[in-house]
Every structure is written in C-alpha cells, then in structure tokens.
Amino acid sequence: MSSTELQGFILTRHWRDTPAGTELEYWLATDAGPVKVVLTAQVCVAFVEARHRAEVEAQLAAAPGPELRELELKTFHQSPVIGVYAKQFRQLGRMARILQPLGIPLLEADVRPHDRYLMERFIFAGVRVEGNRADGSTIVDCKLKPAPEYRPALKVVSLDIETSQDEALYSIALDGMAERVVFMLGESPLHPSSEPEEPTDFSLIYCPTRRAMIEQLNDWFERNDPDVIIGWNVIQFDLRVLQKTADDCGVQFQLGRERRPIHWRTHPGKQGYLFAPTPGRLIIDGIDALKAAVWSFPSFSLESVSQALLGEGKAIGDEYDKMAEIERRYQEDKPALALYNIRDCELVLRIFDKTKLLQFVMERAQATGLQADHFGGSIAAFSHHYLPRMHRMGYVAPNVGEIASKAFPGGYVMDSKPGFYDSVVVLDYKSLYPSIIRTFLVDPVGFAEAANTDDPAMLVKGPQGTTFSRTRHCLPEIVTTLSLARDEAKRVRNEPLSQALKLLMNSFAGVLGASECRFFNPKLVSAVTLRGHEMMKLTREFVERRGYQAIYGDTDSTFIWLGRTHTNEEAHAVAASLVRDINDWWTRTLREEQGLENFLEIEFDTHYSKFFMPTIRGSDVGSKKRYAGLSTDAAGKEEMVYRGLEMARSDWTPLARQFQEGLLSRIFRGEPYKEFVTDYAQATLAGRKDDLLVYRKRLRHRLDAYQVNVPPQVRAARIADEYNGRVHRPRQYQNGGWIQYVMTRSGPEPLEARHSRIDYEHYLSRQLQPIADAILQPMGESFMALTTAQQGLF
Incomplete structure (x- = not known):
C-alpha cells in the first residue's frame, strides 16, 4: 500500500452498483498523466418526511435494503425529514x-451518486487527491478535495472520417498529436496515379478491411492515449x-481508456440524438461547444465556420459534387482523399x-460542476451549486413537479417611439437578474425561511407580496462568489472563464422559472422579473426628470434620446453623468428605504449618433427588438449596428439585407439615397443581382409532416428530392435540413433543379418594398413613388 497526493482535473465520472455498495469512478488528467480514482462501498442517500416513517418502515419490511436515520433537516414546508440510506x-x-x-415522495433520490459526492465536497472540476492505495495509474479509496485553480495541459486529437453516400467507411483521420495518421480502406497502390498536391506530413496506412481499420484505430488510441477527442458533428456522425462499422464487422470499438467501449445513450427529448460517454476521455463537438460559448453563424457547417473565423474553407464543390469528388478520390486517388480528410481535422484544431474553445470548456466545467463535454445543463449546474449550501442551512430539496407549471412575467420591453433620431445613448444594467438576486436576496431557502x-x-x-429572509439564504452568496470571480477573470483577461461565469449567473433566474427544475417556483422567478420591470420604469422616470426622453427599453437596456444633436464627446459626458447619478440614487434609495446594500449597476453601452426605430409593418406602432444605428465609440470610430432587422436575419435574401444596409447607411451619413433605391431596383430587374436572390431556410420537420400549410421552402425541397430521385442521387431533405431556393x-x-425564369416582381414587392417603405415612410417617401417615377421600371 502506498500513499499519494496529487492534483487532477475531472475528465469523466461514472457510478456502478456492486455487492459491497455503490462504486464511483473518476478519470483525471494530471501532470503525471491520466489517473483513475475508484471509491468503493459508497452509501447513497435520499430523504422522506418523518411523518411517513411508519409507512416507509412497512415497505422496508417487505423489501429490505435501505435503512432509516434521524437527521436535522426539513423540507421547504418546515416538515422534518429522515434519511433513507442504501448500499x-x-x-x-x-x-x-x-x-x-x-x-409519499422520496426526496433527492434522483441525484446521481458520483455527482452528489462532488457537490457535497464543493468540488467542480479541479480536485486534490489525498491517500490511499495506488495501483499503477489507479488510486483506490482516497479522499477528494477541491483544487479550483488547477488546469492541466490536455492531450487533444481531432478525428474525422470520410464515407460514401450511404455512409460506408472509407478513411479515418487523426490529427493534433505526434502520430498524425490516416487509415484508408484498400491496398497501397503499386504505382500512384498522381503526385500528392503538396508534401504530406502524416502517415497514410492502408487497411485491407474495415475491421482492420477499427482495430488500427483502437490500437492508435491505446498507444497515443489522448484526453480529449474533438471534431465536427463528431458524435452524431463520425463516432456513430x-x-x-465495428458492429457490422463483429469487432469491438474500444475508444475509451483501458480499451473500454462508448456507453451510448439516446436523448429522451430529441429523437435520434445521441450521447457518447466514453471512459477516461472527453468528446467535444465543435458545433455544440461554439453554441455553448454563444458564438453565432448563419450556418454551423465546417465550411461556413472556417470561412468566417479563418478566412478559408474545405469545400470541393456543393453537397453533390463533394460526394462525387470523394468517391472519385477513393476510387482513383486515395492519397488525395487522405489529404482532404486530415485537412478537415486541421481546420477543427x-x-x-x-476561439479558445477548449479553455472555455474547461473553465465552464470548473464554474458549473458539469462534466466538461456536457453542454446545456443549466439546471444541473444550479443544483451543483445550491444543494450542498441548502443542506448546510438545514433543508432538503423538493422533487421536480412539486409546484405545477404556471406562466410568469418575462423581461420588461418598453413600447418604442419609432422614427429617426440624432444622439441616442444606451445604458445597460450589468448582469441585471443576478444583481437583483444579490441585492433583494431572492432565494428558495430565503423564501421558505420568510x-x-x-x-x-x-x-x-x-x-406580489413575496418576502425573503434577510439573514438566511444561499443564492445571493453563490451569485456574489461568482460575480467576484468574474471580476477577477476580467482583470487578468481570462476571457473564457469570464464568459463561462457570466453565462452561469445569467441562467439562474431562468432555472427558477423552468418547470423541469426541482426549485421551480413562479413566485420566485416573478420576484426577479417584476423587480426588473420596476427598475426599468424607475430608470425611465429618472432619465425624463433630467429632460431626456426614453424612446425604448428592453429587459436591461434603456435607449435615451438626448433631444438634440450632441457631439460624440458631449454624448459620452451626458451618459457618464447619468450612469453616476442613477447608481448613486439606487445606493441611497435602497439603503434609506429598505436597509439593503446595492449591487445594481447601470453602465454606458453605446452612443448612436444616428438611430432608427421602425414601426411594426403595416401600422404606425413602434416595433420591439428591431432597430439600427450608427454607433460612435469614445475614439470616434463609427460602426453600423443592426438588431432584429432584415439585415441581421438569415431568413431574408442577401438582396434584401444589402439593400437595407445600403439605404440606412446613406441616410445616416446624409448621403443621397433616392438614386440608390431606383438603381438597386433597376439592377434587380435587369438580372444584375441574381446571385443575391437565394433564400436559405431550415426545414424543421420531415417533409411528409407538412400536409396543410406547405411553405415555399418545403415545396422547393420536394422538387429537389424528386429531381434527386430521378438522377439517382440520395434524397437530401426527407428528414429536414437546410434548403436554398429562388422564387420563379x-x-x-x-438551386439544384431550377428551370423557370426568375420572378423579379416577387423580389421587388416582397423583399425590397417592405424594407424601403419602413425606412422611407417617416421621411414622407415611398418605394413605389421613387421607382414608378422611372419610366418602364415596372
């Protein structure tokens, strides 16, 4: 027996029941390499109200196993509970x-033991291992303690495969580690048909069978032993x-450490969506990770994202040409296919x-307590923070569904005042909902105590008559800890950690309003959102007492018209004065009226030297969440900003978006715009903008699900797949997806089966005219008046 002490970062976690008790398994990344920690004979616990003791004991007599123990805990209804302990x-x-x-509800019986062990010890991702027995790279029955600062250097491999149209495996590429390789189905050519396009810096290994490919892959993972597998749609496609392939070949697919298999699970709410828990290794899909980090792209295809971020892509044609080219390379030029395969791995790396995605994923794990490759999970993250603190306050958590689902108010949105404005400043409340929780002590335990x-x-x-304890609560302290940690992350410029903490804090109010959360309570979430309504209204009143006008507000932002044209320096000075005075007012008011410390903080966000708020189409009522402006920073740098308008929405054509951008930018900068409108319309009719006419829309259901109302994208998809069938190509749209089409x-x-002439009148009346009229109407102009003045335009 030997003693050990080291720091590690939790990669994966697992539990299993054994005759001796529940066994917990944690794989850690450490400076000394991967370590497996096994905790044996763990006892599991749940809770039941003490008033049900007799009934529970009667059931235990019939089905022995768990034991009852007295505890100093109670429910939110102040009912004492006893512990139910099981091996x-x-x-x-x-x-x-x-x-x-x-x-009789058994409380917290669904908290998984490997999660409970960590949360009750305030462990999130970084751990310190103390004692006990070490058997090679396995440590048994030790103690785990938090090591929140520890971040190891993880070994990462990027994985990508190429297949035929019917998903028959052709090649497997692995990149990111010293042994860069492509496993290719087939025999090595005696006389290569062509020289490689560029020197290859990876090994190309030919495998006579697909079984041999899987066996080579298994051996590669055992030999190179990465901590993290990354890819693009890597679980739903590549690993699936x-x-x-392994199943069809009758061979084990041993991707996990110790040559263990993937423990596949299906998503209960998403048909066909798979999870791939793999012992000892994280599997991080680039698409999921980018979305979790709140990156946004019109398309999350590897081609689109790599073009946007890197300025280069991987395309070898459209979806059909690509498959044909892959097939050609496989049949005629396997080295070229291998090069294409490993270049995809390079792009992902x-x-x-x-984007610092791996850093973000690691910081998110430390912030939330979730396994690093688990995305979403805001409810689980809330529970990881809240349950141990709640237990120490003497409470156990309710079960999901204890309070029936009920609607509650959302964020405040002020009626807008449409039109064109000079000098609009925007003030934002910093982390509004977390700061409300922190200032007004909104909290499940505090609500029960009150x-x-x-x-x-x-x-x-x-x-709405809610009350909260001033002295006994959990969530305000959690928010305070996270907020201070975020301030420190910003100070040291750790952007991934700052972003992870921001997203976590901002999720808390939503969790209290999620009916699938055990802490769901409409009164609690309303105490946050309605307080936000009150704050926005009071802020508006404050601003208007100063002689300015609030023309719009949305959740945490107030748009303030300064009443006349201001220089950039003047506008920034006014904004700074308002920020200082509003924050001072909150501090003074909360202290004097309620004896509360103020954590509400309004900040200056933007100065729009020119600003446009449209009306709701077809009315004179101001729209919401839709505006455009010419922002000017402290240095005088200008930027066009669009929110919610056609320019910012992917479901409008590029024709419409470019037209809106061009028209607004000319008006904002005081440049002639009438000629732009007529020239743009004439160029459209003349066919000079045909490359901008493409609609790109998503099919959210199977094609056969659209029976009554059949939108244009569905009609286009049906035409495309009918054509695909006739030319013996795979049907692309039967199960949904993205379709590109034009109106003829x-x-x-x-696009893949267009035969008719373009309907230019559609694009003028349905794309250009609505945009133009929304902008021109406040100026006494219209699209029709401008364009019909040009002879022969219509």
Whole structure:
C-alpha cells in the first residue's frame, strides 16, 4: 500500500452498483498523466418526511435494503425529514417507485451518486487527491478535495472520417498529436496515379478491411492515449458511423481508456440524438461547444465556420459534387482523399485554437460542476451549486413537479417611439437578474425561511407580496462568489472563464422559472422579473426628470434620446453623468428605504449618433427588438449596428439585407439615397443581382409532416428530392435540413433543379418594398413613388 497526493482535473465520472455498495469512478488528467480514482462501498442517500416513517418502515419490511436515520433537516414546508440510506443507488430508485402510489415522495433520490459526492465536497472540476492505495495509474479509496485553480495541459486529437453516400467507411483521420495518421480502406497502390498536391506530413496506412481499420484505430488510441477527442458533428456522425462499422464487422470499438467501449445513450427529448460517454476521455463537438460559448453563424457547417473565423474553407464543390469528388478520390486517388480528410481535422484544431474553445470548456466545467463535454445543463449546474449550501442551512430539496407549471412575467420591453433620431445613448444594467438576486436576496431557502418568520424587520419585501429572509439564504452568496470571480477573470483577461461565469449567473433566474427544475417556483422567478420591470420604469422616470426622453427599453437596456444633436464627446459626458447619478440614487434609495446594500449597476453601452426605430409593418406602432444605428465609440470610430432587422436575419435574401444596409447607411451619413433605391431596383430587374436572390431556410420537420400549410421552402425541397430521385442521387431533405431556393414564375425552385425564369416582381414587392417603405415612410417617401417615377421600371 502506498500513499499519494496529487492534483487532477475531472475528465469523466461514472457510478456502478456492486455487492459491497455503490462504486464511483473518476478519470483525471494530471501532470503525471491520466489517473483513475475508484471509491468503493459508497452509501447513497435520499430523504422522506418523518411523518411517513411508519409507512416507509412497512415497505422496508417487505423489501429490505435501505435503512432509516434521524437527521436535522426539513423540507421547504418546515416538515422534518429522515434519511433513507442504501448500499446500492438503484435501491433508492426502487423505493421511490414503491412509495409513489402511496403519495409519499422520496426526496433527492434522483441525484446521481458520483455527482452528489462532488457537490457535497464543493468540488467542480479541479480536485486534490489525498491517500490511499495506488495501483499503477489507479488510486483506490482516497479522499477528494477541491483544487479550483488547477488546469492541466490536455492531450487533444481531432478525428474525422470520410464515407460514401450511404455512409460506408472509407478513411479515418487523426490529427493534433505526434502520430498524425490516416487509415484508408484498400491496398497501397503499386504505382500512384498522381503526385500528392503538396508534401504530406502524416502517415497514410492502408487497411485491407474495415475491421482492420477499427482495430488500427483502437490500437492508435491505446498507444497515443489522448484526453480529449474533438471534431465536427463528431458524435452524431463520425463516432456513430464508426460504431456501426465495428458492429457490422463483429469487432469491438474500444475508444475509451483501458480499451473500454462508448456507453451510448439516446436523448429522451430529441429523437435520434445521441450521447457518447466514453471512459477516461472527453468528446467535444465543435458545433455544440461554439453554441455553448454563444458564438453565432448563419450556418454551423465546417465550411461556413472556417470561412468566417479563418478566412478559408474545405469545400470541393456543393453537397453533390463533394460526394462525387470523394468517391472519385477513393476510387482513383486515395492519397488525395487522405489529404482532404486530415485537412478537415486541421481546420477543427485551428477553430478550437482561434476561439479558445477548449479553455472555455474547461473553465465552464470548473464554474458549473458539469462534466466538461456536457453542454446545456443549466439546471444541473444550479443544483451543483445550491444543494450542498441548502443542506448546510438545514433543508432538503423538493422533487421536480412539486409546484405545477404556471406562466410568469418575462423581461420588461418598453413600447418604442419609432422614427429617426440624432444622439441616442444606451445604458445597460450589468448582469441585471443576478444583481437583483444579490441585492433583494431572492432565494428558495430565503423564501421558505420568510414564511416561518414573524419579525417584519428580518424580511425583504418583493413583488406580489413575496418576502425573503434577510439573514438566511444561499443564492445571493453563490451569485456574489461568482460575480467576484468574474471580476477577477476580467482583470487578468481570462476571457473564457469570464464568459463561462457570466453565462452561469445569467441562467439562474431562468432555472427558477423552468418547470423541469426541482426549485421551480413562479413566485420566485416573478420576484426577479417584476423587480426588473420596476427598475426599468424607475430608470425611465429618472432619465425624463433630467429632460431626456426614453424612446425604448428592453429587459436591461434603456435607449435615451438626448433631444438634440450632441457631439460624440458631449454624448459620452451626458451618459457618464447619468450612469453616476442613477447608481448613486439606487445606493441611497435602497439603503434609506429598505436597509439593503446595492449591487445594481447601470453602465454606458453605446452612443448612436444616428438611430432608427421602425414601426411594426403595416401600422404606425413602434416595433420591439428591431432597430439600427450608427454607433460612435469614445475614439470616434463609427460602426453600423443592426438588431432584429432584415439585415441581421438569415431568413431574408442577401438582396434584401444589402439593400437595407445600403439605404440606412446613406441616410445616416446624409448621403443621397433616392438614386440608390431606383438603381438597386433597376439592377434587380435587369438580372444584375441574381446571385443575391437565394433564400436559405431550415426545414424543421420531415417533409411528409407538412400536409396543410406547405411553405415555399418545403415545396422547393420536394422538387429537389424528386429531381434527386430521378438522377439517382440520395434524397437530401426527407428528414429536414437546410434548403436554398429562388422564387420563379412557377413558384419556389431549388438551386439544384431550377428551370423557370426568375420572378423579379416577387423580389421587388416582397423583399425590397417592405424594407424601403419602413425606412422611407417617416421621411414622407415611398418605394413605389421613387421607382414608378422611372419610366418602364415596372
């Protein structure tokens, strides 16, 4: 037996029931390499109200196993509870099912043991391992403690495959580690048909069978032993195809450490969506990671994202030409296919490096307590932070569904005042909902404590008669800790950590309003959102007492018209004065009226030297969440900003977006615009803008699901797949996807099967005219008046 102490970063976690008790397994990345920690004979716990003790004991007599123990804990309704302790976690699940028909809830029985072990010790991702037995790279029955600062250097491999149209495996590429390789199906050519396009810096290994390819892949993973597998749609496509190939060949697909298989799971709410838990290795899909980090692209295809971020792509033609070229290379030029395959791996590695995605994923794991390759999970992250603190306050959590789902107010949106404006400044409340939670002590435990408190001086009053304890609460402290950590991350310029903490804090109010969360309570989330409404209205009143006009507001932002044209320096000075005075007012008011410390902070966001707020189409009512402006920073640098307008929406054609941008920018800069409108319309009719006429829309359902209302994109997709069938190509759109089409005189037609003439009148009346009229109407102009003045335009 030997003692050990080291730091590690949790890669994967797993539990299993054994005769001796529940066993927990954690794979760690450490400076000394991968380490497996095994904790044996763990006891699992749930809770039941003490008033049900007799009924529970009767059930235990019939189905022995769990034991009852006295505890100093209670429910939110102040009902004492007793602990239900079991050797095996599944015993708790069985007990919950037995008690359910009796109307007896078994509380927290669904908290998985490997998660509970970590959360109750305030461990998130970084851990310190103390003692006990070390058996090679496995440590048994040690103690884990938090090591929040520890971040190892992870070994990363980028994986990509190439297949035929019907997903028959052709090649597997692996890049990012010293042994860069492509495994190719087939025999090595005796006389290569061509020289490689460029020198190859990877090994090309030919495999006579697909079984041999999988075996080579298994050996590569055991030999190189990466911590992280990255890719593009890597789980839903690459690993799924590799697993199916292995199954068809009768060979094990051993991607995990210790040559263990993937433990495939399906998503309960997404048909066909797969999870791929893999012992000892993280699997991070680039698309999921970018979305989790709030990156946005018109398309998340590897080609589109790499063009946007790196200025280069991977394309070898459209979807059909690409498959034909892959097939040609496989049949005639396998080295060229290998090069194409590994270049995709390179692009993914460079995207991860450019966006610091791996750093973000690691910081997110440390911030949330979730496994690093688990995205979404805001409810689980809330629970990881909240449950251990709640237990130490003497409470156990309710079960999901204890409070019936009910609507509650959302964020505040002020009615807008449409038109063109000079000198509009925008002030934003920093982290509005977290700061409300922190200032007004909104909290599930605090809410329960307030209901049991007789002293009004110990209560904070919230909207709709809610009250919260001034002294006993959990969530405000959690938000404070995270907020201070984010301030420090910003100070040291750790942007991935700052972003992870911001997203986590901003999710808390939403979690309280999610009916699938055990802490769901409409009164709690309303105490946050309605307080936000009150703050926005009071801010508007404050601004207007100063002689300015609030022309729009949205959740945490107030748009203030300064009443006349200001220089950039003057506008910034006014904004700074308003920020200082509003924050001082909140600090003074909260202290004097409620005895509360103020964490509400309004900040200057933007100065728009020119600003446009449109009306709702077809009315004179101001729109919401739609505007454009010419922003000017402190140095005088100008930028056109669009929010919610056609320019910012991918479901409008490039023709419409470029027209809107051109028209607004000319008006904002005081340049002639009438000629631009007529010239643009004439060029459209003359066919000089045909490359801008393409609609790109998503099919959210199967094609056969559209029966009554059939939108244009569905009609185009049906034409495309009918054509694909006739020319013996795979049908692309039967299960949804993205379709590109144009409007012709025969209706919508897909790009891959267009035969009719373009319907230019459609583009003028449905794309250009609505945009032009929304902008020109406040100026007393119209699209029709300008264009019909040009002889023969219509």
